Amino acid sequence: MSIQKSRAKRQEFEYRTEELKIMHIAKLQEMGITRTKFFNQCVDQFLHTGEYQGVDNSGTKLKINQLEEENERLRAALSIKEGALKQTKGELRTIRAETIGPLNPQESLNLSIQIESAIKEAGSITRRDLLLLIEEPEKIEGIHGLLQQVELRLTQQAKIVITNGGELQWIGINLN
Numbered sequence: 001m002s003i004q005k006s007r008a009k010r011q012e013f014e015y016r017t018e019e020l021k022i023m024h025i026a027k028l029q030e031m032g033i034t035r036t037k038f039f040n041q042c043v044d045q046f047l048h049t050g051e052y053q054g055v056d057n058s059g060t061k062l063k064i065n066q067l068e069e070e071n072e073r074l075r076a077a078l079s080i081k082e083g084a085l086k087q088t089k090g091e092l093r094t095i096r097a098e099t100i101g102p103l104n105p106q107e108s109l110n111l112s113i114q115i116e117s118a119i120k121e122a123g124s125i126t127r128r129d130l131l132l133l134i135e136e137p138e139k140i141e142g143i144h145g146l147l148q149q150v151e152l153r154l155t156q157q158a159k160i161v162i163t164n165g166g167e168l169q170w171i172g173i174n175l176n
Contacts, residue, residue: 108146111134111140111146112146112149112150112153115130115134115146115147115150116150116154116159118130118133119154119160119168119170120159120170120172122170123169123170124167124168124169124170125167125168126165126166126167126168127147127166127168130147130168131143131147151168154168158171159171159172
């Protein structure tokens, strides 16, 4: 009978992170055993008892729970901020005319500036939607003429383009 040498293949244990590897090696050195001996003991225990203790993930689970709680707090804060932003944008998009009836030159200028900023903010808006942004436009005399003047001025300044459908498209090129 020939004696055959048993060849044991070295099994490398792959750690999820380098930190876990360092912690594991330090703990084994503290206990005074090698990695091979530790893994052999675990395998022997499993084979003899049929029980697998599993991995103690309590630290990981605690960290995950903390991160989930932080995530929920951040989501709640973001939700509040999004609501405030929507409310602010809604307020900004409502153009309030300060007078009812005919506009004097200063009021006309203020309203035209608000109309220009509404077009710029929207990026693209129809004349109908622009009128909807103005609070009670039916009470302002000459509002349609003012809108046409603002459109003409912005078109001449190459800030807007009016599409075939009558939509005002902000392009923002300033020739001045």
